[in-house]
Amino acid sequence: MNCFVVANPDKCIGCRTCEIACVVAHSDKSLFTAGTAEVEFNPRLKVIKTATVSAPIQCRHCENAPCANVCPVGAITNKGNSIQVDPAACVGCKTCMLACPFGAIDLVSEYYEGEKCLQEGLKISQGAGLCAKDRIIANKCDLCVDRPGGPACIEVCPTAAFQLVKNDNMANSIQAKRKQSVTELSILRNRR
Amino acid sequence: MSVDLGIIKIDQELCTGCRRCAEICPVNAIEGNQGEPQTINVERCVVCGQCVQKCSAYAAAFEEGITSRDVKLVERGMLTSVKEPLFAAYNVGHAKVVKDGLANPTLFKVVQSAPAVRVAIAEEFGLPLGSLTPGKMAAALHSLGFDKVYDTNFTADLTIMEEGSELIERVTKGGTLPMFTSCCPAWVKFVEQAYPELIPHLSSCKSPQQMAGVVFKTYGAKINNIEPARVFSVSIMPCTCKKFECDRPEMNDSGFKDVDVVLTTRELANLIKDAGIDFNSLPEREFDAPLGTYSGAGTIFGATGGVMEAALRTAYELITKQPIPDVDVKIARGGEGVRRTTVQVGDLELKVVIVSGLKHVVPVLEEIKAGKADFHFMEVMTCPVGCVSGGGQPKVLLETEKETAHQNRTAATYEHDAKLALRKSHENPDIKKIYDEFLGEPLGHESHHLLHTKYTARKG
Numbered sequence: 051m052n053c054f055v056v057a058n059p060d061k062c063i064g065c066r067t068c069e070i071a072c073v074v075a076h077s078d079k080s081l082f083t084a085g086t087a088e089v090e091f092n093p094r095l096k097v098i099k100t101a102t103v104s105a106p107i108q109c110r111h112c113e114n115a116p117c118a119n120v121c122p123v124g125a126i127t128n129k130g131n132s133i134q135v136d137p138a139a140c141v142g143c144k145t146c147m148l149a150c151p152f153g154a155i156d157l158v159s160e161y162y163e164g165e166k167c168l169q170e171g172l173k174i175s176q177g178a179g180l181c182a183k184d185r186i187i188a189n190k191c192d193l194c195v196d197r198p199g200g201p202a203c204i205e206v207c208p209t210a211a212f213q214l215v216k217n218d219n220m221a222n223s224i225q226a227k228r229k230q231s232v233t234e235l236s237i238l239r240n241r242r
Numbered sequence: 243m244s245v246d247l248g249i250i251k252i253d254q255e256l257c258t259g260c261r262r263c264a265e266i267c268p269v270n271a272i273e274g275n276q277g278e279p280q281t282i283n284v285e286r287c288v289v290c291g292q293c294v295q296k297c298s299a300y301a302a303a304f305e306e307g308i309t310s311r312d313v314k315l316v317e318r319g320m321l322t323s324v325k326e327p328l329f330a331a332y333n334v335g336h337a338k339v340v341k342d343g344l345a346n347p348t349l350f351k352v353v354q355s356a357p358a359v360r361v362a363i364a365e366e367f368g369l370p371l372g373s374l375t376p377g378k379m380a381a382a383l384h385s386l387g388f389d390k391v392y393d394t395n396f397t398a399d400l401t402i403m404e405e406g407s408e409l410i411e412r413v414t415k416g417g418t419l420p421m422f423t424s425c426c427p428a429w430v431k432f433v434e435q436a437y438p439e440l441i442p443h444l445s446s447c448k449s450p451q452q453m454a455g456v457v458f459k460t461y462g463a464k465i466n467n468i469e470p471a472r473v474f475s476v477s478i479m480p481c482t483c484k485k486f487e488c489d490r491p492e493m494n495d496s497g498f499k500d501v502d503v504v505l506t507t508r509e510l511a512n513l514i515k516d517a518g519i520d521f522n523s524l525p526e527r528e529f530d531a532p533l534g535t536y537s538g539a540g541t542i543f544g545a546t547g548g549v550m551e552a553a554l555r556t557a558y559e560l561i562t563k564q565p566i567p568d569v570d571v572k573i574a575r576g577g578e579g580v581r582r583t584t585v586q587v588g589d590l591e592l593k594v595v596i597v598s599g600l601k602h603v604v605p606v607l608e609e610i611k612a613g614k615a616d617f618h619f620m621e622v623m624t625c626p627v628g629c630v631s632g633g634g635q636p637k638v639l640l641e642t643e644k645e646t647a648h649q650n651r652t653a654a655t656y657e658h659d660a661k662l663a664l665r666k667s668h669e670n671p672d673i674k675k676i677y678d679e680f681l682g683e684p685l686g687h688e689s690h691h692l693l694h695t696k697y698t699a700r701k702g
Contacts, residue, residue, distance in 0.1 A: 063258075063259075063260040063261070063262070063276070063277075064258035064259065064260050064277065064299075065258060065260035065262050065298050065299065066258065066260075066298045066299050066300065067298040067640075067641070069298075069300075070298050070300070070639045070640065071640060073639075074639055074640055083365045083366055083636040083637055083638055083639065084326045084327060084329070084508075084636070084637040084639060085326050085365070085366035085367075085508055085511050085512070085636055085637070091300075091327050097258070099258055099277075104258065104277070205642070206640060206641060206642065208262060208641075
């Protein structure tokens with residue numbers, strides 16, 4: 051089964067440190083100070099705050115991923131235990147963004163070595179002339195697959211609000227809940 | 243002239259109310275409910291800017307329903323070319339004022355940079371945390387159009403001459419003890435508002451920034467043959483509270499506002515980027531003599547314990563007339579909150595206390611009020627490990643990187659000191675020269691008039 055990261059809204063204080071950790075983890079430059087962060091500031095998770103609750107929202111790595119099922123160019127695949135976007139194949143059609151039930155996908159400018167990638171053919175028509183257009187691609191949580199320590203958001207959260215949901219810990223938790231349920235059933239039986 | 247207390251602000255549209263800034267605020271100046279935008283109590287605030295360093299609530303590039311980025315940049319006094327993300331907690335900036343001043347041909351532009359700026363500014367240009375770049379920084383300041391690139395490190399040496407002499411006088415002639423250092427403006431504001439009864443303990447010495455300000459518009463104007471009124475004096479500081487300090491109404495002993503504008507390390511980086519200067523490939527340049535000549539003692543002011551160590555290097559030799567056995571006074575180095583130690587200076591057992599992080603000072607001040615303090619000299623720095631960790635320094639985005647940044651900047655500071663030919667303030671030839679030609683002697687008439695100050699009780 052695919053893994054995913056989820057945050058507990060009761061613990062989240064809305065500080066957005068996870069977003070910053072996400073940006074730093076996915077930057078190809080050493081980017082630790084805000085002054086150098088003019089390059090790429092596109093977190094792959096988003097802290098949402100309402101009057102009553104705050105929590106980051108990110109990709110659930112769905113087993114029947116709607117984003118992958120609607121992608122016209124097959125840019126989204128199930129790799130290892132996660133759903134991954136191939137930036138090279140993405141055409142920026144935004145269908146995945148519409149299909150995602152969580153709002154976990156953004157469309158952002160693609161970067162290479164700190165510079166925005168420009169398109170070969172497509173240009174923006176402006177007044178009398180043409181100017182270059184950025185390449186725009188789908189951007190979402192990749193579970194920090196290339197990062198030795200695992201997802202950066204989990205690591206930096208000051209209130210430890212995050213949890214990495216994996217096969218084994220999910221199995222344990224389900225098992226524990228089933229045991230709890232059976233105990234409750236036995237209480238019912240004794241009352242009868 | 244009134245002092246603007248509103249230097250540190252919290253953007254009500256961006257603050258998420260996580261209150262992590264309130265946790266690190268040393269004076270409980272950040273007010274508000276959890277989950278709601280916070281406000282700053284300017285009477286309590288010591289303008290240290292640690293909240294600015296901590297804040298992680300930022301405006302994304304295309305955030306909708308809030309004031310546009312361009313408007314926010316202007317509101318914050320930032321250059322419109324700035325591309326970094328904007329965070330909820332910020333300091334009001336003055337880069338535009340300096341840019342306009344530099345473009346004014348009638349002004350004689352002088353600049354000073356604090357010791358901690360040269361170990362951090364390169365981080366803004368993608369170099370590793372704590373890179374030591376005094377030569378590139380001086381080159382960038384020359385390229386920006388300053389007529390003289392002087393240095394706060396020179397007046398840090400001057401501070402040691404005055405403050406060291408003041409300490410010796412207080413110890414030998416029975417003045418108020420323990421004496422407190424007075425170079426950290428946030429610490430000074432804290433004493434004035436929370437412990438006004440202890441004001442006599444503060445050294446009467448101005449901070450190195452303000453000594454530089456007054457020297458540039460008097461002696462500096464004289465040696466450059468310039469009308470003092472034409473001098474535009476800019477200071478680059480790792481500190482947000484230096485903006486408050488330069489606005490204090492008494493800081494005009496030159497006959498003018500001694501320091502015209504203060505920029506933080508980050509604001510200088512923005513100005514360098516705005517001017518299209520490629521910092522990393524600049525050939526290194528020197529600071530201008532004589533007001534840019536400095537010793538290692540001047541440069542270690544940037545780290546906690548540095549003022550103490552610099553003072554001990556000089557006081558030892560002035561008192562004993564002997565060279566200090568080891569110029570590296572390692573017992574003064576650390577950064578663990580409160581450090582107490584004793585130094586044998588001739589017949590005198592000098593007891594000293596070094597405090598890093600303002601919240602650690604309160605128990606020590608209570609000890610003094612209760613008459614239980616037995617030490618002679620106390621250094622206090624408001625920021626966690628001294629000025630290298632100041633509120634105006636490059637903002638380290640991840641908490642996990644912060645410690646590395648502080649360690650590397652501190653290590654670079656001591657490395658710089660170790661490699662300089664001059665290590666002791668009283669051996670700086672241009673310090674000797676300014677006393678010979680202009681000031682007379684430490685604590686003398688002219689020094690007293692220009693380099694010393696008075697404090698104001700602020701308890702309401």
